[in-house]
Amino acid sequence: MRSGKRSLTTATLFLACACACVVLATPGAAYASPTPKPTATGSPAPAPAPKGSPTPAPTGTATPKPVSTKELEAVREKLDTLYHDAAVATDAYNAAEEKARKQSAEIVDLARKIAKGQANLDKLKDRAGAAARAQYRGGGLPPEARLWLSEDPQRFLDGTGRVRAGEHATKGLLDEMTRTQQDLRQYEKDASARWKKLESNREEKAEAQKKITKKIAAAEQLESRLETKEKERLAKLEEEAAQEAQSVWLGSGVLADIKAKASASGRKAVAYATDQIGKPYVWGAEGPGSFDCSGLTSQAWAAAGHPIPRTSQEQWHRLRHVAVEDMRPGDLVIYFDDASHVGMYIGDGSIVHAPRPGRNVTITGAGSMQILGVVRPDA
Known part of the structure; x- marks a missing residue:
């Protein structure tokens, strides 16, 4: 038992020495450096990047795919x-x-x-x-x-x-x-x-x-979810769609038939509405700092001395209808089949309106949206 145990120990030592010799004899081999000290997070500090090399992208982040x-x-x-x-x-x-x-x-x-x-x-x-x-x-x-x-x-x-x-x-x-x-x-x-x-x-x-x-x-x-450049492209697409619709409307020759001049009250209403350009759209707002679409038109006509219904749907139902070719500045252009939007005609084929949340009171083409009809507050 003792001689056997001694023989096993001798053999083990011999084998370990042989392995060490092989490692030391291997070309390019170097002695292991001392174990690096852990960083604050417990992981080893990264090796410094060579000078002039690009900074690597953070792990796990991917370049956002451009929106088509x-x-x-x-x-x-x-x-x-x-x-x-x-x-x-x-x-x-x-x-x-x-x-x-x-x-x-x-x-x-x-x-x-x-x-x-x-x-x-x-x-x-x-x-x-x-x-x-x-x-x-x-x-x-x-x-x-x-x-x-x-x-x-x-x-x-x-x-x-x-x-x-x-x-x-x-x-x-x-x-x-x-x-x-x-x-x-x-x-x-x-x-x-x-x-x-x-x-x-x-x-x-x-x-x-x-x-x-x-x-x-x-x-x-x-x-x-959109990047800044994509939001700019989106705004441009909105503008292009509006311009295309306006071009089609003007192409019908309707503007050539619109020759009526504004009434005295109509001029006052137009003056009030255009003075609000640049103010933000806020739903339910009637001024003076912000407006929704019918809030702008109802307040403009109230300022002109002709109170009218508050909502675009009531304006459509209760005010006198006139043909598009007969409209004059101050008349209200009602949009979409459900009369859910309204703007005020100001002449030259344009309206002033409060578009939607995130936008300000502005001027755009009267034909830039689907026209339901025209109403006249001071008929």
Whole structure:
């Protein structure tokens, strides 16, 4: 056992020495340097790069792939859809806001009527109470007994006439009290109905606001994925699409037929609208610092002395329609099948409008979007 163990140890030492000799004899081999000290993160420090060599790209980052024109065009169309849907929701929001204002004013008016009617009823009750007390004090004996006991029959008869007149007055007083009470009940019923409508409109506003926020957030997220140069290319694509649509519209010869001049009110409306150029689009805004599309047109015509409906859809439904070839500066051009956008014609085939979120009030071609029709506020 001992001789065997000694033989194994000897053989092991011999083999280790032989391996060491082979390693030392290998050409180009060098002694291992001491183990490098760990960096702050625990990993060995990288070897310095030779002078003049390019700095290597960080591990795990890839050069972004350029966005093709076709892809950008798809982004533009998607943005158009999102902002169009946001515009529809904005019109619904504005309509609910306008109804809420009207109903709030009606409720305030009804509250005044209720307060006035209640005060009147209180006075009528006081008068009725006084009449009842007077009748009680003088009504202890029947008329025949009062006549027999009276020292002056004529005075009694005169008093009887006054009593009858008082009875008629009391009846009229009671009738007026009844009418006043009926009016109060009706006012309260109307106020309750308007409160319900007001709450319904508030719910519609809240729902529209959710849709607006959702659509705009989706559009902004889509745009945020683009690099700066790609955003510039996207803006150029939008401009080219608008110019192409405008060229087609002008090519129809429609501008040659548009010769009407602005009315005095129209000139004021145009002056107001063009003074807002450069201010940002904000949905639901009516100025003075920002506008949405119908906020701009409604405020422009209010400044001209002709209040018009607040929303583009109501402007389309309630204002007088005129043919495109008959339009004049100040008229409103309504766009898309759902009347979700509006601009003001300013002449020479152009409109001033508040385009969409992320854009400012600007001038563009009247034919740069799908025209639904034209309306005239001061017809």
